[in-house]
Amino acid sequence: MTESVLSLPDKEYMLPGNRTCAGCSLGIAYRHILKALGESTIVTVPASCLTVLHGMYPITSVNIPCMNVTFPSTAAAAAGLVAGLKAIGKKGITVVGFAGDGGTHDIGIQALSGAAERNTDFIYICYDNEAYMNTGGQRSSSTPLGATTTTTPVLGKAQHQKDMPAIMAAHRVPYVATASSSYPLDLYEKVKKARDIMGTRFLYISTPCPPGWLFPPKDTVKIGRLAVETGMVVLYEIENGGFRLTGASERLAAKGSLRPVREYIELQGRFRHITKDQIEELQRWVDSRWEEYLARQTPRPPDYSTLQN
Amino acid sequence: MKKTANNTQIITGNYAVALAAKLSRVQVVAAYPITPQSPATETLSQFVEKGELDAEYVRVESEHSALAVCIAASTVGARTFTATSANGLAYMCEQLHWAAGARLPIVLACANRAMGAPWNVLNDQQDSISQRDTGWIQIYARNSQEILDSIIQAYRIAEKLYVPAMVCYDGYILSHTVMPVEVPRQEQVDRFLPPYKPHTVLDPSTPQNLNLVTLANPRRDARGVMCHGYMELRYLLQEALENSLETVVEVDREFGDVFGRSYGGTHWGYRLEDATLILMAMGSVATEATVAVDQLRQRGHRAGLLALRVYRPFPKQDVISATKRAELIVVFDKNISYGYEGATCSDLKAALYGNSIQVPVHNYIVGLGGRDVKARELADAAERSLRWAEEGRPQKEVEWLNCHI
Numbered sequence: 001m002t003e004s005v006l007s008l009p010d011k012e013y014m015l016p017g018n019r020t021c022a023g024c025s026l027g028i029a030y031r032h033i034l035k036a037l038g039e040s041t042i043v044t045v046p047a048s049c050l051t052v053l054h055g056m057y058p059i060t061s062v063n064i065p066c067m068n069v070t071f072p073s074t075a076a077a078a079a080g081l082v083a084g085l086k087a088i089g090k091k092g093i094t095v096v097g098f099a100g101d102g103g104t105h106d107i108g109i110q111a112l113s114g115a116a117e118r119n120t121d122f123i124y125i126c127y128d129n130e131a132y133m134n135t136g137g138q139r140s141s142s143t144p145l146g147a148t149t150t151t152t153p154v155l156g157k158a159q160h161q162k163d164m165p166a167i168m169a170a171h172r173v174p175y176v177a178t179a180s181s182s183y184p185l186d187l188y189e190k191v192k193k194a195r196d197i198m199g200t201r202f203l204y205i206s207t208p209c210p211p212g213w214l215f216p217p218k219d220t221v222k223i224g225r226l227a228v229e230t231g232m233v234v235l236y237e238i239e240n241g242g243f244r245l246t247g248a249s250e251r252l253a254a255k256g257s258l259r260p261v262r263e264y265i266e267l268q269g270r271f272r273h274i275t276k277d278q279i280e281e282l283q284r285w286v287d288s289r290w291e292e293y294l295a296r297q298t299p300r301p302p303d304y305s306t307l308q309n
Numbered sequence: 310m311k312k313t314a315n316n317t318q319i320i321t322g323n324y325a326v327a328l329a330a331k332l333s334r335v336q337v338v339a340a341y342p343i344t345p346q347s348p349a350t351e352t353l354s355q356f357v358e359k360g361e362l363d364a365e366y367v368r369v370e371s372e373h374s375a376l377a378v379c380i381a382a383s384t385v386g387a388r389t390f391t392a393t394s395a396n397g398l399a400y401m402c403e404q405l406h407w408a409a410g411a412r413l414p415i416v417l418a419c420a421n422r423a424m425g426a427p428w429n430v431l432n433d434q435q436d437s438i439s440q441r442d443t444g445w446i447q448i449y450a451r452n453s454q455e456i457l458d459s460i461i462q463a464y465r466i467a468e469k470l471y472v473p474a475m476v477c478y479d480g481y482i483l484s485h486t487v488m489p490v491e492v493p494r495q496e497q498v499d500r501f502l503p504p505y506k507p508h509t510v511l512d513p514s515t516p517q518n519l520n521l522v523t524l525a526n527p528r529r530d531a532r533g534v535m536c537h538g539y540m541e542l543r544y545l546l547q548e549a550l551e552n553s554l555e556t557v558v559e560v561d562r563e564f565g566d567v568f569g570r571s572y573g574g575t576h577w578g579y580r581l582e583d584a585t586l587i588l589m590a591m592g593s594v595a596t597e598a599t600v601a602v603d604q605l606r607q608r609g610h611r612a613g614l615l616a617l618r619v620y621r622p623f624p625k626q627d628v629i630s631a632t633k634r635a636e637l638i639v640v641f642d643k644n645i646s647y648g649y650e651g652a653t654c655s656d657l658k659a660a661l662y663g664n665s666i667q668v669p670v671h672n673y674i675v676g677l678g679g680r681d682v683k684a685r686e687l688a689d690a691a692e693r694s695l696r697w698a699e700e701g702r703p704q705k706e707v708e709w710l711n712c713h714i
Contacts, residue, residue: 040513044381051522058530060518065511067384068520069377070403076374080339080381080389081511083365087336087387093513111377114370 008188009035018053018061023210023217025181025224026053026127032184033125034064036191041094042085044069044077046108048100049134050127072107074099075115078122094195095122101142102132105162116171119199123191126164126202127181129209137212144232145282146265146274147213156273160285168202169238175201177237177246181208182224186235186247193237206233214269223267231258231286234293243296253294261286316492322483325453325490326392326418326476327352329460331362332498333416336387336505339367339378343397344430345480346420350392372397376404376415383413384519385512388464388505391415394480395422395436402440405473409444409546411520412508414467414474416460417445421592421643422480423678431679432480434592438620438644438652444546446474446553447621449592453483454490455572458564461493464502465560470549471508479593479643481679493568501567550622557619575624577616578631580606584613585636588691591617591653594641594676600684605691612691617653625660632661637698638670639691641682641710645674650707669698675710686710 013034020027026049034041043066045051051068055061069077078097085093097115099108104126112124131149132138139149141162148156169176175197179187187205194201208223210216215223227233228248235249245253252258261283265271274282320328326349330338338357340350356362365382369375372393379389393401398419408415419437423429437447448463450456456478463474478484511519526538537545558574565571579599581587586605590598595616605612615631615638617624632638642651649655654672661668671694676682690710697705 042385042511042513054518054521056528057518057521057523058528058534058536060521062518063516065513065516066518066521067381067511068518069380070373070407072373073377073380073404076369076371076377077381079367079369079374080337080378080383081385083337083339083367083378084382084385084387084389087365087382088385090385090512110370111374114374117370118368 013062013064015061015063019055020049020053021211023220025207025220026050028184029127029181029187029205029207032188033191036188037094037096037195040092041096042081043096043098044074044081046071046074046099046103048103049129050098052134071103073111074103074108075124076111079115079120082121097122097124099126101126101128101130102140105141105164113171116168116173116200119173121198123194123201123203125205127205127207129207129212131212133209133212146278147270148273165202165204173200173202175239178204178235180206180224180228180233180235182221183235183247190237215267226264229259230261230264231290232261232264236293245293245297258290317489318492319487320453320490321348321485321487322453322456322478323349324352325457326460327356328492329457330390331356332493332495333461333464333502334388335364335390337365337378337382337389339369339375340391341369341372341375341397343394345422345484346392346394349418372400373404376401376408379415380404380408380411380413383415386507386510389415392418394420395424398436398440399424405440405443405445408473412471414471416463416467417475418460419475419477420480420484421477429678432482433677434643437475437477441621444550445621446472448474448476448619449617450476450478450483451593451596453488456483457490458570461498461502462560462564466553466556468505469556470553472549472553477592482593497567501564554622554624572618575619575627576631577618579614581613581615581631584611585634586610586612586691586695587615587632587635587638588612588687589615589638589653589657590641591620594643594682597682597684598641598687601687601691604684604688610695620653623656628657628660629664629666632666635668637695638668639694640670640672641675641687642672643676669704671705672707673710674707680711682710
């Protein structure tokens with residue numbers, strides 16, 4: 001267990017300076033993820049905010065090997081890296097597919113489901129800023145109820161978020177975890193754990209977006225924490241089928257109460273058109289999900305790792 | 310034709326595809342089933358599961374992912390192969406562009422099939438013709454022997470120029486019919502086709518960020534060295550495609566030296582030497598057209614056939630030389646560029662334009678969605694065109710052969 005940020009590895013894979021927006025949480029998350037992965041890693045990235053962070057040819061802001069790929073193909077490209085490395089006899093390299101919520105929940109879900117069903121030996125990381133932020137903030141299937149986006153500009157989104165970690169858990173992959181850029185040590189631990197597991201590992205990371213969610217850049221960490229404290233984002237891991245709340249969510253469960261969702265949404269301009277009914281509906285959604293999670297804290301079921309490649 | 314140690318097998322075009330991939334020692338295969346390609350990839354999976362081919366076989370959930378796997382595996386240094394047809398090839402479209410743009414020498418076998426809607430699993434060449442501008446080399450085979458040999462050749466060509474190559478063969482007509490094929494020995498193929506040497510290998514020891522956002526204009530790197538903009542990269546791809554004409558010819562010639570078979574490089578002819586009535590076609594319909602040429606000769610016409618083997622790059626100079634004596638050219642296209650005419654006809658006319666060749670070119674659209682086309686019908690069409698030209702009438706409109714409207 002890493003005690004504090006002081007005990008993290010010194011080596012930086014994210015170089016100083018990148019092209020993300022002021023207050024972007026992706027950089028916080030990515031820096032800790034790369035530290036946890038270490039240098040024997042190949043990353044593959046579709047069109048996304050991470051592409052922006054990476055910079056423009058011939059200058060890049062990271063010193064890790066990276067292959068850019070088409071929007072829907074992150075997980076399939078990762079499968080190709082795994083197959084290619086195996087075919088040429090290179091061992092000990094962690095392959096990581098890294099995409100946003102649009103690239104995961106929407107256009108990338110087919111390739112991801114295929115790779116997970118084949119239990120491809122790779123880590124898939126979805127960072128969720130809850131809309132197509134790289135293209136100007138259009139609605140995705142991970143946009144929350146009531147949030148305005150550039151394609152739900154007046155009425156806000158009418159549906160709840162797609163529960164992608166649950167979909168991945170239904171694939172019975174050996175490891176599924178959720179994390180938040182506002183809790184980097186929890187994130188670091190989960191990536192490190194995932195690195196040493198065989199088969200498909202799925203990590204979901206909540207990454208607040210100041211220009212998309214319409215809050216001041218200085219509040220990025222605060223908003224990310226509020227998301228967890230209100231139960232809009234829940235930190236957990238599912239290891240070989242065994243569900244466990246972790247970090248701040250585990251502490252909240254022990255304490256016995258979440259903060260009201262209203263406290264989270266009133267700080268964000270994207271919820272400016274949300275109705276009273278929608279807030280109540282959002283609160284019900286959060287509460288029922290939270291009850292489900294609390295009920296799932298069960299003894300560990302059978303070990304799926306025996307079914308790995 | 311030179312005789313080599315004989316290992317003749319009676320096999321389908323699809324089996325020839327699988328054998329060629331195996332003989333080329335492909336290291337990663339990724340494919341998704343589609344009629345009429347399926348038996349090719351089924352056979353390859355058998356080779357892999359029986360241990361006859363040492364390759365990773367990724368049974369992907371779509372064609373889009375099939376090419377994604379090949380792109381990625383090729384990027385880390387593996388020789389890759391996939392096969393598809395029709396809507397599967399169309400589903401790969403953005404990946405076709407990506408593979409060429411990333412300069413990866415992937416080889417793809419396309420069992421040519423009609424595009425839906427409506428569904429139709431039979432042959433025409435609309436699928437691969439629709440992808441002609443993706444930066445891939447396209448070779449059209451006329452029989453199963455040429456399918457097998459062209460795939461082996463395609464790896465040599467692709468890996469020399471770092472351009473992907475597609476070997477196209479007519480669905481059912483070639484994919485599912487059996488014919489004798491001389492199967493080369495592995496040692497011979499190994500001599501002809503050395504292991505794949507990638508231009509760039511993605512590896513943690515030398516971190517690189519491949520194919521990230523590239524601006525329109527050249528830009529300096531961190532050391533101050535000016536690097537290409539997007540347009541320069543596109544020019545280099547075009548240059549590679551243009552240069553590939555020479556490579557195609559060289560590789561075909563060398564193949565002939567080793568195996569005793571070669572295919573004329575970019576094109577082949579039949580009774581072309583003194584021909585003034587020239588038929589032009591591609592793939593199995595070109596084979597059919599050789600019979601039509603014989604029939605036209607019997608009817609007293611100086612007919613010959615010019616068959617395109619390579620469609621992209623377009624062998625402009627070869628086409629010009631082959632048609633110098635022509636008084637009439639009749640082009641049979643198994644595709645249609647909607648709103649205009651057959652694609653090979655347009656390319657032929659563009660090649661002739663400005664080269665002092667003023668010859669009528671007539672275009673027939675044939676065999677769409679598996680519509681049968683017989684040699685006699687090709688000969689009759691050519692004779693119709695001949696009469697049209699002799700009567701001094703203006704340019705003949707595109708005619709759809711055997712179309713009952």
